[in-house]
Amino acid sequence: MYSxxxxxHIMIAHSFRGEAFGxxxxxxxxxxxxDVEFSRPELDADGLVVDIGLAxxxxxxxxxxxxxxxxxxxxxxxxxNTTTEFLARVIFDRMAAQVSAGALGAGARAIAALRxxxxxxxxAWAAYASELPQRSRP
Amino acid sequence: MYSxxxxxHIMIAHSFRGEAFGxxxxxxxxxxxxDVEFSRPELDADGLVVDIGLAxxxxxxxxxxxxxxxxxxxxxxxxxNTTTEFLARVIFDRMAAQVSAGALGAGARAIAALRxxxxxxxxAWAAYASELPQRSRP
Amino acid sequence: MYSxxxxxHIMIAHSFRGEAFGxxxxxxxxxxxxDVEFSRPELDADGLVVDIGLAxxxxxxxxxxxxxxxxxxxxxxxxxNTTTEFLARVIFDRMAAQVSAGALGAGARAIAALRxxxxxxxxAWAAYASELPQRSRP
Amino acid sequence: MYSxxxxxHIMIAHSFRGEAFGxxxxxxxxxxxxDVEFSRPELDADGLVVDIGLAxxxxxxxxxxxxxxxxxxxxxxxxxNTTTEFLARVIFDRMAAQVSAGALGAGARAIAALRxxxxxxxxAWAAYASELPQRSRP
Amino acid sequence: MYSxxxxxHIMIAHSFRGEAFGxxxxxxxxxxxxDVEFSRPELDADGLVVDIGLAxxxxxxxxxxxxxxxxxxxxxxxxxNTTTEFLARVIFDRMAAQVSAGALGAGARAIAALRxxxxxxxxAWAAYASELPQRSRP
Amino acid sequence: MYSxxxxxHIMIAHSFRGEAFGxxxxxxxxxxxxDVEFSRPELDADGLVVDIGLAxxxxxxxxxxxxxxxxxxxxxxxxxNTTTEFLARVIFDRMAAQVSAGALGAGARAIAALRxxxxxxxxAWAAYASELPQRSRP
Numbered sequence: 076m077y078s079x080x081x082x083x084h085i086m087i088a089h090s091f092r093g094e095a096f097g098x099x100x101x102x103x104x105x106x107x108x109x110d111v112e113f114s115r116p117e118l119d120a121d122g123l124v125v126d127i128g129l130a131x132x133x134x135x136x137x138x139x140x141x142x143x144x145x146x147x148x149x150x151x152x153x154x155x156n157t158t159t160e161f162l163a164r165v166i167f168d169r170m171a172a173q174v175s176a177g178a179l180g181a182g183a184r185a186i187a188a189l190r191x192x193x194x195x196x197x198x199a200w201a202a203y204a205s206e207l208p209q210r211s212r213p
Numbered sequence: 214m215y216s217x218x219x220x221x222h223i224m225i226a227h228s229f230r231g232e233a234f235g236x237x238x239x240x241x242x243x244x245x246x247x248d249v250e251f252s253r254p255e256l257d258a259d260g261l262v263v264d265i266g267l268a269x270x271x272x273x274x275x276x277x278x279x280x281x282x283x284x285x286x287x288x289x290x291x292x293x294n295t296t297t298e299f300l301a302r303v304i305f306d307r308m309a310a311q312v313s314a315g316a317l318g319a320g321a322r323a324i325a326a327l328r329x330x331x332x333x334x335x336x337a338w339a340a341y342a343s344e345l346p347q348r349s350r351p
Numbered sequence: 352m353y354s355x356x357x358x359x360h361i362m363i364a365h366s367f368r369g370e371a372f373g374x375x376x377x378x379x380x381x382x383x384x385x386d387v388e389f390s391r392p393e394l395d396a397d398g399l400v401v402d403i404g405l406a407x408x409x410x411x412x413x414x415x416x417x418x419x420x421x422x423x424x425x426x427x428x429x430x431x432n433t434t435t436e437f438l439a440r441v442i443f444d445r446m447a448a449q450v451s452a453g454a455l456g457a458g459a460r461a462i463a464a465l466r467x468x469x470x471x472x473x474x475a476w477a478a479y480a481s482e483l484p485q486r487s488r489p
Numbered sequence: 490m491y492s493x494x495x496x497x498h499i500m501i502a503h504s505f506r507g508e509a510f511g512x513x514x515x516x517x518x519x520x521x522x523x524d525v526e527f528s529r530p531e532l533d534a535d536g537l538v539v540d541i542g543l544a545x546x547x548x549x550x551x552x553x554x555x556x557x558x559x560x561x562x563x564x565x566x567x568x569x570n571t572t573t574e575f576l577a578r579v580i581f582d583r584m585a586a587q588v589s590a591g592a593l594g595a596g597a598r599a600i601a602a603l604r605x606x607x608x609x610x611x612x613a614w615a616a617y618a619s620e621l622p623q624r625s626r627p
Numbered sequence: 628m629y630s631x632x633x634x635x636h637i638m639i640a641h642s643f644r645g646e647a648f649g650x651x652x653x654x655x656x657x658x659x660x661x662d663v664e665f666s667r668p669e670l671d672a673d674g675l676v677v678d679i680g681l682a683x684x685x686x687x688x689x690x691x692x693x694x695x696x697x698x699x700x701x702x703x704x705x706x707x708n709t710t711t712e713f714l715a716r717v718i719f720d721r722m723a724a725q726v727s728a729g730a731l732g733a734g735a736r737a738i739a740a741l742r743x744x745x746x747x748x749x750x751a752w753a754a755y756a757s758e759l760p761q762r763s764r765p
Numbered sequence: 766m767y768s769x770x771x772x773x774h775i776m777i778a779h780s781f782r783g784e785a786f787g788x789x790x791x792x793x794x795x796x797x798x799x800d801v802e803f804s805r806p807e808l809d810a811d812g813l814v815v816d817i818g819l820a821x822x823x824x825x826x827x828x829x830x831x832x833x834x835x836x837x838x839x840x841x842x843x844x845x846n847t848t849t850e851f852l853a854r855v856i857f858d859r860m861a862a863q864v865s866a867g868a869l870g871a872g873a874r875a876i877a878a879l880r881x882x883x884x885x886x887x888x889a890w891a892a893y894a895s896e897l898p899q900r901s902r903p
Contacts, residue, residue, distance in 0.1 A: 088364035104380010122570035226778035242794010294536035398846035502640035518656010708812035
């Protein structure tokens, strides 16, 4: 399996509900360094997993909806704890939709799996990884 | 699959037996930067793979039994080469036992896999990864 | 000159006032990976710049007053933009006071300079560095 | 599964053909930080996945054929875009051949999988990973 | 002294002349991860050393003249070895000119020193640092 | 000022004497990632601070006298705590002697300063930096 990974970051505020979170129940924030890894079994005709420039721009556009925000006020996340692992899944789902919609190029529909990792500090990260549904591949 | 990873480190002395080890047959030492990754297919009710604070404290307690020691003198390792890959397995087994015993919370028994990586320098690391037995999951 | 540096981190929320800040005028947040470097011209009798364990615990205690907070609501920062460089200075001043008060050991009063760096992402950091006043050194 | 990873690097020139590459169609270059990860289900009698020293020297020898070269002029790559993901596969294949030929020691034929990652910058990397054929294992 | 540092990168081809360079006399290439550090004794009215967004965009524009190029063919570098330390100085001079010209804002003319570091691999970097001339500061 | 830095590492055992060291009074060990930075005001005729290849080989040779050893048994260190900051000075002095002896090339005698940093973990490092005596420079 071939993989390509691109990196960007977001800076958000949020708070958590639940005793398990201790002081993180207060409004605080995080820088998430976001790595998105695209995988597929064969390269395309150009020798690529995905156009890195296009992947980076797509990631930036997708992250712009989260960046510099208080996630407690985002309608999409009402009633949810926006933990690092939860946000990894959110970004996974949004990038998977972009792949499926052809935003990374028609050839990129051959991407078979994604993995999204959010590093929240030098000592902790979370990730969500899954294969992509392949229903529409001819 | 969701994952969460926490990082800590230990500083140990040891020596190796076997010609393959060359100068590492002499008593020397290492800093191991230890990454423990917990994975499970679904998040718990709080939106977590595992309570990061609890995971970090459990890792610290577990590493305290190895930290600042000469592993050549540890009864548990007699007759064994305490290579980086061997130690990754030791820490894996001890953390798996903690998960199984409920030390990371009752919900953490849903953790399906662990991966333990020990970075011994800026140019080498070793790891042990495996699924966890799921016998007691209702 | 000898130096020793210890690392920890904080996760805070804040917002900025001023058109220069663009989207960062919204409430957002950051993880700051904090490096505090202690320097002195000669080592102490133990061969140390500073007791690393004591330095790490002092840094943790000092950061606990900032960690998991919305800095917009901290009385100490009213009317100020809590930029990365501003916070580097805040932590510098607080650590300098600890050094001066003997919290890092009597011998640590020989520390001649501090440098505090806050890394806010994989692509940006800020720092404040200065010599310490040496008035009380016999 | 146990893994051991060693790191080295190469510095090469090349250019790409195809509109997707934009300015990278010009002759340019890259430093690739190369991580090769060896995996196997059980350790050998010495407690090793692979002799790290031998693995590092084998990787260096293998990379010497690529290092400090203009890949556009290498006969082996004529008509191909030497993308990061393509080169990860090239290095994978060459290391797999070394494992198969016994260059990493007779015991290293038990290596079950390889993963080769090339980091091209602080914000992008590519990899190729696969199991190794096990035909000759008694 | 306060400092702020921003990071970007370039990917270039070049060759060196002189026996000291060994195999690096062949046409090869490099990724340079570029860190530019801006320093000044006092913050501006916004609490900034420099507008990080503006500094990042200025650095990107400046690097675009070097990125994805064969430096052997650049008229500006004829007869020179474009070593890492030489290029650190080139980028220093170009950024210093931008600061002086007001491209980083009128207030940024208070920047007193720059440091430019180019990391060429995980095991080597070069830098050029100097104070800036302060002739025009009222 | 121009600088060039090269990186290598050592893996040693040692113990400390003094109550301040707590559990580190036991025999333990460390990986030290060693960065040696060479600085000079002007580049040589080749456009270099120092020949990186020669600097790396000199560093490796110098570190070989420390690598894979129990520093408690080294005659040179009897009666001393081989703290990270102490070892930074040891490596500084040995490299300074190499520079002075011409081991890095006759031109490298123009090197005006050295800085040696030893990273002992992902959360702590120590360094020693000083100008070099310039007595023999014509």
